Amino acid sequence: MAPQRNIGASAEAELPEYAGHYRLESCLGSGGMGVVHLARSTSGMRVAVKVVHARYAMDPEFRGRFRQEVAAARRVSGAFTAPVVDADPEGGRPWMATLYIPGPTLSERVKRNGPLDPDQARRLMAGLAEALRDIHRVGVVHRDLKPSNVLLAEDGPKVIDFGISRPRDSELRTETGKLIGTPPFMAPEQFRRPREVGPAADVFALGSLMVHATTGRGPFDSDSPYVVAYQVVHDEPDLTGVPESLAPLVLRCLAKEPDDRPTPDELMRELRSVAAAYDTQVFVPAQRTREPREESAPEPSADAPARRLGRRTLLVAGVLCLAVLGGLTALQVSGGTEPARRTTAAQSTPGGFGVWEAESVPEGGGMPQCSYGTRRLLCALPGSVLALDPADGRTLWRHGVEGTTRSEPPVVSGGLVQPSLDRIGDLEALDPATGEPVWRQDAPRYDGVRAVGGMLLLTRADGTVTGVDAASGETRWSHRIPGQAVPYFSSFAGERGEPAAYATSPSGDGSGTRVTAVDPATGDVRWDAELEGSLTPVGAADGAVYLVAGGEVYGDATAVLRYTPGTGDTRRVTLPVPVAQAQAGVHGDTVHLMGAGGSLVAVDMAAGKQRWRLETGVSRGSEPVSDGRHVYVTAPDGRLLGVDARRGKLLGQTRPRLGAGSDRVPAALPAPVLAGGHVYAGAPDGTVFGVTGSDPAGW
Template identity: 35%
Template sequence: MTDPLLPGDPERLGSVRLLGRLGAGGMGRVYLGRTTGGRLVAVKTVHAHLAAEPHFRERFRREAAAARAVTGAHTAAVLDADPASPVPWLATAYLPGVTLRGAVAAAGPLGVPAVRSLGAALAEALTSIHGAGLVHRDLKPSNVLVTAEGPRVIDFGIARALGDHGLTAAGDIVGTPGFIAPEQITGGSPVTAAADVFALGAVLAFAATGRNPFGDGTVAILLYRAVHEEPDLAGVPVEIRGLVADCLDKEPGQRPSVAAVLERTADPGSPLWWREEPLRSLVQGDEEDRPREHTAVVPTKRVTAPGPAPRPVPARAGRHRQLARRGVLVAGATTLTGLLGVSVVRGWGSPGPDGAQPDLEKGSAKPGALRWSVTTEFEAIDALLPTGGTVLLHGTLTGGSTGYVRARAASDGARRWELEASADVPHMWGVVDGNLVAPDVGLPVVDVGSGKSRVEADPIQRLPARWVAVVDGTVVSSYADEDDEKELEAVDPRTGASRWARELGGTEPPAVLGGTMLLARALRWEVLGVDAASGRTLWTYEGFKAGGDQLLAAAALPDAGNFGLLTTAGKLHIVRARGGERVAVAAETFPVTPGATAVGEAGGTGLLATAGTLHGFDPESGERRWRRPTLGVETSWQPRTGGLRGPVTAGGPGSAGGPVLHWSKADTLQALDPRSGEPRWTRRLTGIAKVPPVVAGDTVYAAAGDTCTALRLADGTPLREWVLPGIIDQLASDASGWYGRVGTSEVRAYNAVDG
C-alpha cells in the first residue's frame, strides 16, 4: 500500500531509504531509515495539512535549524531536515535503547554512583543544547534514552530559542507536569536554562527513588505542587539530596548553573551502569543481528495476523537477549518529536457501508487465539478495563487536550458507545454494580451497558477528583471547590444522587473496611474513621501525635477486623476498625520508600511491600511472619478502584487459600502461600517484567516484555506463550481470556486457553 503522505517513491525521502514505520500520530509519522552510506536514522514526517499552516511550518523551520546546531556525546543528533519539502521532514540519529522511565520500572532505582553519572551526562547534554541557543523545556525520564553507549537526551521538539517568544501563544504551558519549573507554569519570569536545571533535579530524584518528586495526580494537582509545595525527597539518598534540592529551588536564580551541576557530579571513576545487568539485557543485543531485527520488527507494509501460532514453551537459547532487543528497538525509536505538536482531532467515526470498522481486526474463537485487535493511528489508548462482557478503553485524541472513554464488546471488539472525558490517564476508575465510576477523568456515574449517565448532569462540578472510594454501595470522592476547600461527596452509584457532602480538609485515599473509611488528613498524622453512609466521624486515632510520625500507607485487614497503618518512620500500627483503638504496634521497624510502599492483605495475613521486600505480618500483633524478595509494588500489585494498589491473589482481594502472585525477580514469577510465605511454585519466564500478573479462574497470565505466558494456577505449569508486536504496557483478564495493551497504539484480546 502506498503511503499517502509521501510523494513519489513511498519508500524514500531524499537520500534516505525507509525500512519501516516506527510510530504515528495526528501530527505525522516516524520511519526507520537508512542513508546511502548505511547509517540508520529516525525520519519524522509532518502531515501535509499541517505543513500548509504558515505558523507551523515557520516554527518547524526555526527549531529544526536550531536543533541541528546541537552536538554532544549525550544528545541524539539532528542530521538533516527539509522544512521546504511538500511533506516537511526531520532525520535524527537512530538510537536503540530504553527510556530511563522504562529502565527504572524494570530494574529499580539507580544507586548513588549511577545517579551521579546520570547527572553528569544530563549536564553535558544540556551544555550542548544551551550552547546552541535552546532551552529543552521538556526534560523528563521518558526523554532520556539509556543506550549501549550511555544515556542520551532526545526530543528537542518543544525546545525554544533563548529569548524567542514570538511563536507560542500567550498562556501556553509547554512541558510535562511534575518536571516543569514553576516559571513555566506561572509565566512570572522568563523561561531560561534554569528551567532545564529544575527538570534535571526532578529526573535525578526519579532515578534515585523510582517516583516523581511531586508525586502522582491530575495535571492541576501536579502544577499546583510544583508552584506551591516542596518536593518529597525523603527517599533520595543523602549523598545527592542536597544537589537535587538545589536544582528544585523554586527561584530560578537560586538554582545551580549547568556547569555547577556538572562539577558536583563529575567522577572519572563513575561506573558504566548501563552495561550492568539487568539494564544490559534491556539495552544491548547481539550486534550481528541488529540489521535483520531492524527490518523485521517494523515492516513497511503492516500486516495484522490473527495471532501467533502455538509453540513450545521451554526457553530457547539466546531468547532473553532477543526479547530485550525487540523491546529496546520499539522503545528507542517510537517517540514523536514535539515539533509535531499541533492538535488535530478525529472523531469516533462510523462503520463503513458493509459494517466494517477500520480500526478493528477480527480474529478467531479458538482457545488461545487472537479474538480481536484494535489499532489506532491518530489517537492514543492509555488504559483498558474489562468488565461484564465489555472492555472500556480510555485514550486521548490527537493533541492531548481531549480524552474519551469507549466501550467495546468483549466478544468481538464491536463498538458500543463513546463519551468525552478528561485527557488525564485514569488511575482510579472502576466499575460498581454495573456502573462506571471515573471522576478522575471527569465522568459522572455511567451505566456500562448503555453509556448513559445516571443523572442529567454531573452533580459535582469541580476540579477532577483527588481520590475515590467505594464503600457499601456508596461512591465517596474527594474534590476541591473554587476556593480550594477540600470536600468529600458521597454519591449513590445507581442514581448519581448526592447522599452527603462534607468539608474535611486535605485527605489521602482511604483504606476501607465494612462501612468505615480510614482517612488521614492535614499533615497525615491525624487519622479518622468516617462512616461512609452518613459522612460522620466515628473515631479519631491519635497514635502518631507524640512522635510526630505520619501515615505513609494503610490497608484493611478484614479477617482480624483491623486496619494496618504504616508510618513514614517504618512503624506498623494495628488499629481496630470498629472503635479506632490501638491493638498493637509492631516491635520491628520496616524499611519504607515513599511512593513505592503499600499495605495489603491475603489469606488472613497482612502484606507489606517496600524497598524490594515483601513482608507477611500477623494482622493482630503486626509482628512479621516472613519476608521474600520482590520486584516492587508497581510491577507486582494491581491498581484497584480508587487508585490504591493491592496484591494479586487467586479469586481477587481478600480471597482465602489462594496464593499471592508476584515477581520475585525481573524475569521470575512466584506463587506464595500467604500464611507461611513459602513458594508454592516459582517459574522463570522470558523477558523483563513491567506489569503485574492477572488471574482468571484457574489460569495466571504473566507479561514480560513483549511476551505473555499462561500458567496453571495450581502448579505454575506453562500452558501457552504469545509474542506481541511490542512491549506489553498493561495486562488485564476476564472469564473469556486476557487483554494486552501495546504502547498507546494497540489493544489485543485473546481467548482463554484449555488447561
C-alpha cells in the first residue's frame, strides 16, 4: 500500500514511504513531535513507527528530546509498554519503531463506550500500578500519563509515549515558565516545582486517569488550562461517580504532597484487598482503530537520558521513603520522633575497625543519603537528619526536619550541619555535637541551593543568586551572575585553595558550553570560559576543572576534558566507546565514569588516554568514588563494589540489602562515603553499613 497523505493545516505535506527498512502503510495518528504510522518490516512484522515532524527534524532541541525518548523507551520496554524494535534518532527524519499493539487507547474506549464498570476499573488500576512500578524501577518518570497514552491490549494496559519522560536523577531542566505535560493529569509539583518532578507525580496522574476512566471527566475540570492548574494545586478533587471501592485509594493518589501518595506496590497490595479474588481477565477492548487520535497516538515508548554527570541532582522528595536509622545506645532526640534501633552486631577486623550495620525500624525502607563531617556520618531521612558514630554505627542524635526532603545528604558548612539544602522551606543550621538548632530563618522561594566555602548559594527561578553565611545565617550578597541565566552550581569536596562554585550554560545547538567560576563569598566571577561541546563539570583538583562531554541531553559521555583556567590549557580525551548515561567522580588526575549499563571506566588525564574499562554488570550504579587504591560503587540492590583502581579488576563486594521495602525505588543512588580508610554506604532496606576500605576481597 502506498503511504497515505495527511490532510490538514498541521499535517505533513507528504509522508515518507519508508523509515529504515519499514514500509509505512497508513497513519495511526499525529502527536506533538511526530506522526505515528502502521508499518511492516521486510519479514511482515507489524510495527508502529514514529517519524519526527519535518519542521522539527533540524531543531537540535527536538532532536535531543527524541534521543531521550528512544533511550527511555528502550529502558522501559517490557510487559507494560510497547517494546522498541528499532530506531534511528540521527537520520534526516528521525524515527523509532515499536511493536504494534492492537487495541484502543483508554481515551477512545471511554469516548466510545462510556466509563468503565468497577471491576474493569480495578483491573485497569492494578495493571497501571504494575506498569508504573516497572517503569520507576528502571529509573524513569513518565510525566505525561493520561488516557490517550494508555493502550488497552488483550493482555492488559500498555503505557506509551515517553516523549517528555526523564530519569529521576536527571537534571534536564524545564524551561522557566513552560509547562511540560497535560494540565488535567499533572501533579501539583509539576506546576509549582517542575524541576523536582519524580515518580510520585505519575501516581497523581494515575489518580486523575482513574477518575476519567470511571466518570468520563477529570477530578479537576475546566475549559481553561490555567483554571485547571489552580484547581490541581489548591482545590480538592471531585470524585463524584468514582466507585466506592476505589474512591479512597484514588483520593490518596491525588494527595497534594508527593510524600502522602502511595507507591505503585502499595497500590497493588491495596487493590488485591479490594477484591476477594484478584481477577486478571482482560479489559474488553475492541479491535484498535486506525483513526487519528487526540494529541498522542500509540507512540512508541521513549526515553530521557539519565544523566547525573555531576554532583547536582533534582528529584522529588515524595519518592524517597527512607527508613529511620538507629544505634546501640539511647538516642538524643531533637524533633520528637520514635527512636530507631540497631540490630546487627559489630564484627571486629584486623585493623581494629568494627564492621557494623545500622538498621531501619521494620516499617522502614529506602536508601539513606549520607555524608561525612565533624567526625560523624550525617544521614538524611524523610522528616529527620541523624548523626551516626562512624566507628560502630551508634546514633548520636536525631533532629526532626520539617518540609519535603529530597535526595541530597546533609553537609557541614561554616562549621555547622546544614540539613535544609535538599528541601523547600526555611533554612536552619545545627550544632554538629548535639543536633540542636543554632540558627533558623525564613528563606524566599528558591529553586536550587549549594554549600560552597562556608556559604550557601540560593538560586531563584528569575536567576537571582543569594549568598548566605552558613555559620550565622546572614545574607552577604544577592545579584545575578553575568552570562548565566539561571545558574545551578556544582562544587567539589577537597578542592584546594579557595573553593569555587561552577555554573554552566550550553549553547542552543550543543556545540559549546559557557563555564563560569564564582567566588561564593562575594558572588563575583573569578573566570569565565567558552569551551567546545555540551559539558558538565564533575570535579576540580590542583587548579584544574574536569568536565565530561555528552551528558544530560544526549545521554552518552563521549569525552573527558581538563581545563586549567590559569593558563587556558585544555586537554580532551575522547573515549573509545561512549559511556551511556554516565556519572563521574574525580581523584587526582583520573576521572572515573559509571555508565547506566554497568560500564566502569578510568580515564587518565595526565597520560591522555582511557586506562581501563570494566563491565560490572551493575545497571544504574551510583557515582563512583576513589581513594586512589580502589574505586567504590553502590549497586541498586544495596551491594558495595570494590575495584582495583590500577588494573580495573573487581576485588570484592558486599551482600545485597534489598529488604522488604525494595518496592521503593530511589531517585538517585547515594555514592559511597570515604572517611578514615573506611567506606560507608546506604542500602534499599534502610541500613547504613561500614566496612574497611583496604581489603574489598574480605567483604
